[in-house]
Amino acid sequence: MFYREAGDFKTSYEADNQTFPIKFDRYRYYAVLVIAFAMVPFVINDYWVNAVFLPFLIYSIAAIGLNILVGYCGQVSLGTGGFMAVGAYACYKFMTGLDIWLMQDGEWVRYALPEINIFFSVILAGLVTSVVGVLFGLPSLRIKGFYLAVATLAAQFFLVWLFNKWSWTYNYSASGQISAPERTIMGVPVTGAETAPWAAYLFCLVFLTLSALIARNLTRGMAGRKWMAIRDMDIAAEIIGVNPLKAKLSAFAVSSFFVGIAGALFFAVYLGAVEVGEAFGINKSFLVLFMVIIGGLGSIFGSFAGAAFLVLLPVLLKNTLVGGLGWPTDLAAHLEFIIVGGLIVTFLVAEPHGLAQLWRVTKEKLRLWPFPH
Amino acid sequence: MPEQLIWGMEVFLNGLMAGVLYALVALGFVLIFKASGIFNFSQGVMALFAALTLVGIMEGQVPFSHLINAAFGTEIHHFGWHVPAVAAILLTMVVMVALAWLVNQLIFRHLVNQEPIILFMATIGLAYFLEGFGDIMWGADIKKLDVGLPQGINSTIDEVTYNIFGYGFFIDNLDLWATAVAALLVIALVIFAQYTKQGRAMRAVADDHQAALSVGISLNFIWVMVWSLAGFVALVAGIMWGTKSGVQFSLSLIALKALPVLMLGGFTSIPGAIVGGLIIGVGEKLFEFIIGPMVGGATENWFAYVLALIFLVFRPQGLFGEKIIERV
Numbered sequence: 001m002f003y004r005e006a007g008d009f010k011t012s013y014e015a016d017n018q019t020f021p022i023k024f025d026r027y028r029y030y031a032v033l034v035i036a037f038a039m040v041p042f043v044i045n046d047y048w049v050n051a052v053f054l055p056f057l058i059y060s061i062a063a064i065g066l067n068i069l070v071g072y073c074g075q076v077s078l079g080t081g082g083f084m085a086v087g088a089y090a091c092y093k094f095m096t097g098l099d100i101w102l103m104q105d106g107e108w109v110r111y112a113l114p115e116i117n118i119f120f121s122v123i124l125a126g127l128v129t130s131v132v133g134v135l136f137g138l139p140s141l142r143i144k145g146f147y148l149a150v151a152t153l154a155a156q157f158f159l160v161w162l163f164n165k166w167s168w169t170y171n172y173s174a175s176g177q178i179s180a181p182e183r184t185i186m187g188v189p190v191t192g193a194e195t196a197p198w199a200a201y202l203f204c205l206v207f208l209t210l211s212a213l214i215a216r217n218l219t220r221g222m223a224g225r226k227w228m229a230i231r232d233m234d235i236a237a238e239i240i241g242v243n244p245l246k247a248k249l250s251a252f253a254v255s256s257f258f259v260g261i262a263g264a265l266f267f268a269v270y271l272g273a274v275e276v277g278e279a280f281g282i283n284k285s286f287l288v289l290f291m292v293i294i295g296g297l298g299s300i301f302g303s304f305a306g307a308a309f310l311v312l313l314p315v316l317l318k319n320t321l322v323g324g325l326g327w328p329t330d331l332a333a334h335l336e337f338i339i340v341g342g343l344i345v346t347f348l349v350a351e352p353h354g355l356a357q358l359w360r361v362t363k364e365k366l367r368l369w370p371f372p373h
Numbered sequence: 374m375p376e377q378l379i380w381g382m383e384v385f386l387n388g389l390m391a392g393v394l395y396a397l398v399a400l401g402f403v404l405i406f407k408a409s410g411i412f413n414f415s416q417g418v419m420a421l422f423a424a425l426t427l428v429g430i431m432e433g434q435v436p437f438s439h440l441i442n443a444a445f446g447t448e449i450h451h452f453g454w455h456v457p458a459v460a461a462i463l464l465t466m467v468v469m470v471a472l473a474w475l476v477n478q479l480i481f482r483h484l485v486n487q488e489p490i491i492l493f494m495a496t497i498g499l500a501y502f503l504e505g506f507g508d509i510m511w512g513a514d515i516k517k518l519d520v521g522l523p524q525g526i527n528s529t530i531d532e533v534t535y536n537i538f539g540y541g542f543f544i545d546n547l548d549l550w551a552t553a554v555a556a557l558l559v560i561a562l563v564i565f566a567q568y569t570k571q572g573r574a575m576r577a578v579a580d581d582h583q584a585a586l587s588v589g590i591s592l593n594f595i596w597v598m599v600w601s602l603a604g605f606v607a608l609v610a611g612i613m614w615g616t617k618s619g620v621q622f623s624l625s626l627i628a629l630k631a632l633p634v635l636m637l638g639g640f641t642s643i644p645g646a647i648v649g650g651l652i653i654g655v656g657e658k659l660f661e662f663i664i665g666p667m668v669g670g671a672t673e674n675w676f677a678y679v680l681a682l683i684f685l686v687f688r689p690q691g692l693f694g695e696k697i698i699e700r701v
Contacts, residue, residue, distance in 0.1 A: 076490060143685045146412050146493065146640070150632045151685060154678035165669040235699055282629070286497065293494050327443045330513060337505025344498030349483040352491050 003366040019216055036205055041198040049197035054270045056311045057204040058262050063291040063303035064215045065258025070289070071297035072219055073251035074231030075140050079152035081284035082159035083256050085276050086132050087263030089169045091125035092178045095191075095268070096171060118183035118191060122207065122264045129260025130253040132159075137252030141245060144234075156285055163276040179273035191268045200269050207265060211258050216300050218254065227251050228298070259288075290340075294347055296356025305355035313340065376540070383542045384662045385655055390548035392654020393555045394613055398631035399638070399646040400558070401606040406640050407579040408599040411481065411492045415500035417628020419469075419604060422507040424611030424620040426468050428518050429511040430461040436510045458520040462608070469604030470597075477597050504625060513622070518615035522550050551613045558609060559647060562602075566643075571598060579641075633681035639694025648692060653677045 008023045010016040020026040044053060062080060069075050093099075099112035116124065136155040143151050163169050170178045182192030189195050190203040218224055226247040229237035238244050267274045274280075287310065295306020314336055321332040351357055365372075398416060405413040429436065433452040441447060456464070480495055523546040534542040566572040577585040578595045586592060614624050634653050638645025657676040665672045690696055 076493075139682055139686050142689050143682075144689070145489070147636055147685055147689065147691075149493075150636050150678070151682045153629065153632060154675060154682040157675035157678050161671060161674050165671070289494075290497075331439060331443055331509070334505045334508040334513065337501050338509065339505075341498045341500070341502030341505060345480055345495055345502065348487075348491055348495045348498065349480065352484075352487055 003363050005367075019213075019220070033209070036209075037202070041202055044197055044201060046197050049201050050270075051315055052311065053201050054204060056308055057201070057208045058265045058270055059288065059291060059307040059311060060304050061208050061211050061265070062259050062262035062288045063295065063307045064211055064300060065255045065262065066288050067292045067295075067297065067300070067303045068215060068219065068227070068258070069251050069255035070292055071299065071302075072224060072231060073227040073248065073255075074234075075137070075248060075251060076145070076149040077152040077255075078149050078282070078285045078289065079136060079155035079159075080259055080288045081280040081282060082156040083129050083133055083259040084263030084266060084284060085159050085163055085280035086129045086256075087125045087260030088267035088274055088280065089163055089178065089276075090128040090260065091121050091264035091268055092171075092180070093169065094121035094124050095183055096181065099168075099171075101168075117185070118268065119185060121183075122261055122268070125264040126257040126261040129263065130257040133252045133256025133259070134249050137249055137256075140248050140252065153282075156282055160276050160280060177273050177275050178267065180268040183268075192272070195269070204265055204269055207261055211261065212300060212304075215254075215258065219300065223247075223250060223254075231298075290344060294344065294354055296354030299354070299356035301359065302354050302356030305359070309355065310340070313343075379538050379540050381659070381662060383544075384658045386542060386544060387548070388655035388658030389651055390544070390552060390654070391658060392634075392651040393548070393552045393647075394610070394617075394650075395627070395630055395634045395654055396647045396650025397551070397555050397558070397606065397610040397613060398627055399634040399650055400555075400562070400643065401603040401610070402631060402635050403638075403640065403643055403646045404562070404606065405599055405603050408575050409481070409578070409596055410489060411496060412489065412640075413603065414493060414496040414628070415503060416603065416607060416631065417625040418500040418503045418507070419472075419607035420611040420614065420628070421620070421622070421624040422472075422503050422611075423465055423469055423604065423608040424518060424615035424624060425507045425511045425516070427461055427465045427520075427608070427612065428516045428615070428620050430464050431456050431458065431520075432516075434511060439512055440509055462520070462612075465608055466605060469608055470601045473600030473604050474597050476600055477593065481596065482593070500625070504622075515619045515621040516615075518612065518620050520612060520616065522547055522612075522616055524616065545617075547613070547617055554609060554613070555647075558606065559643060562643060571595075575599060630677060633677040636681040636685055636691055639691030641695050642691070642693035645691060645693035653680065656680055 003024055005022050005024075010021070015021075018026075020029050040053075062084065066077065066080055069077050094113075094116045095118055097112040097115045099110050101108045101110055103109075132155075136152065139151050140148050164176065167176075170176055173179075180191040182189050182194055184190065185203070188199050190199050219227070226237070226242045227250075229240070229242050230244060230247045230251075234244055237247070263280065266279070271279060291306035291310050292303060293306070294309055295304070296302025317336050317339065318329075318332055321327045321335060322329055347354065398420060401416040401419070402413055405411050405416075428434075433454040433456065435441070435449050435452060438450050441449065476499065480499065481492070484492055484495055525546055527544045527546045527549060530542055530544045534540065564572075566576060574585070574590045575595055575598070577588070577590055578592060582592065585595075610627075611620075611624065614627060618624075630653075631650075634646060634649040636649070637652055638647070638649030657673045657680075660676045661670070661672050685691070
C-alpha cells in the first residue's frame, strides 16, 4: 500500500541501474536531502548541533567507513580510534601548514607548506589515513578472523602512543593537545570558537553526503562485489579470479579514508581541541564497531541507523535520568553501560542483522499492508 | 658483572612474574574458546566483577545501595558485618556460577549456530553490561582487596642476590604467590580436562558439537560448566590483580593485554597461554628497559600487540595453535 513498485517502469539501462531504482525510495531520498540541507540549518540551535547533529553526522561517516571494512569485506578491525586519530592529526598539520625541519649550518631550519583550506585539509587527512590503513592492513593477507581483530589493536595502541610522544605531530605545544584555529570557507568560519551552529552542521553534512554517495556506489560496483566475495569466502573468491591482495587492501584504504575524514571532522569541527588518548582511545573503536553491528553489517543505511541510535541513546538517558528524575550523573553513566550492553545482546539475539534488517522487514510488510494475502 | 646486566636480569624476572598474571587472564579465554568457539571478550570484566563481588561480600556492602539511595532517598551502605576471606571466596564462586548459568540461558543458548563474529559481539555487549552492573551493584570507587596474601619485597631473594651480585633484586611476594597459584591452576585444569568424565566431555564438545550431542553429551551442561570454570579463573585473576593494584576499572583493561598473549600462544592451547604470557611479560619489560628511554617510554602500551602482530605474520596460528586448514 505505502511502499509499492507497481507501475514503476524503466525504459533505459540507466534508469534501471540508478542508486534508488524504486520511485518511492528515490523521492524519500530527495525529501531527506531537502530537509537536511534547506530546512534543518534554519531551525537548529547550539545545543542540538553539539549534542545530536554533529556527533551523528561524524559517527555516520566513521560507521560507513568501518562498515566497508567489516560489513562488506569481512575484515574485523578494532583500530578505528587510532585511524581517527591519524585523520585528526593529519588535518591539524595540513591546516596549520605542514612543516619539515632540516639541518642547515648546524641549525634546525623550519620549512613549511602554506596553510591549506580546511575543506582540502580534511580530504588530505583522509588520504593520509588511507595510506596508514593500508600499512596496517598488510597483515590481513596472512591473518584472518579474530587474529586480525586483535592485530588491529596494535594499530590502535601504537598510533595513540605515537601521537602522545612525537611532539612534531602536535606542533611542540606544551600541553600535548592539538586545538583547531579558526578557519573559514568563503568567509564563513567552520572551525574555532566563532563557528555558527549551522555552518558546522552544513560542513559536516556535505562530507557525510559525499561519503555516503561514494560508498553506496562503490559497494554496488565491481569493487564492492569483490569485497563481498572475499568476505563470503576468501579462498573461493581467489579461485574465481578476485585478487585478495588488491581487494583487501583497497577495502582497508577506502575504509580508512572515511574513518580519517571522520576523525578530522571530529577534532576540527566537533571538539575543537583534542587529547589523543581521551578522544581516540580504544572505546572509540568499540563505539563505532557497535554502531556498525547494531545498524547492520553490510548496509550503508545501517551505518546511519546505528550511529543515530548510539548517539541518541545516551542523550535520551541523560535527559530522563539526570534531568527528569534527578539522579546523580555517575549512576546514569553506569546505567547507560548496562542499557547499551543489554541492548546489544538483545539485538543480537533478536535480529543479528541489525536495524537495517528490521527496516527491510518493515518495507516488505508495508508493500502488502493492509492486505497481507 | 656490569650493573646494566644485573638490572636487566631483575627486569627479566619481574617480566616473568607479570607474564604469569597475563597468562591467568588468557587461560579463561582459552577455556571458553576451546569448548564453545566463543571468543569471550568479557573475561577481563568478569575478573573485575568477581573482584568487586569479593570485596563487597567481605566488607558487608549492601548491593545496589547507590541505586536504592538515589531512588528512595535512603542512606544505607553496609550491613555492618565482615565475612572472612575463605567464606567470601566461596560465596563469590556461587555468584560466578549463577552468572555462568544466566549468561548461557539468556544469551548463548539463543545464539547457537550464529557466526563467530556475532558471538564475539555478544560477549562485548556482555562486557559492557557487566561493567555497568558491577559498578551499580558495588559502587565505582577504587577498593582495596586483602585476602591475606603476603605482599612487599621478598627478603630471601633480596639477601641471596645481594650476596651474589652485590645488588638485591626486588621481587614482590605477591608475584611469587601468583606464580605458584597459576602453576597449580594450570596443573589442575590439565588434569581435569584429561582425566575426568566432565573434562573428556568438554574436549569432545570442543572437537565437534554435533558429534558430542549424538553420543549423549549435554551441550548446555558443558557450556555452563565451562563458563563457571572461566568465572573461577576470572576470580583467581581478579584476586591477584586486585591485591596488586586495587579493584578498579582498569582491571578490565588487562583483558586486552591478554589478547596478544593468546595470539602468540594460539587460541586453543592451555600451555600456549602460559608460554605466550611469559614471552609477552618478559618482552615488554625488557623492551621498555632497553628501547623505552630512547623513544620516550610507555612502550608497554603497544609492544605486546605489535610483537604479536609481527609474530602472526610468520605463523598465523600462533605458537601452539592447531594448524589452520582451509577448504572451499
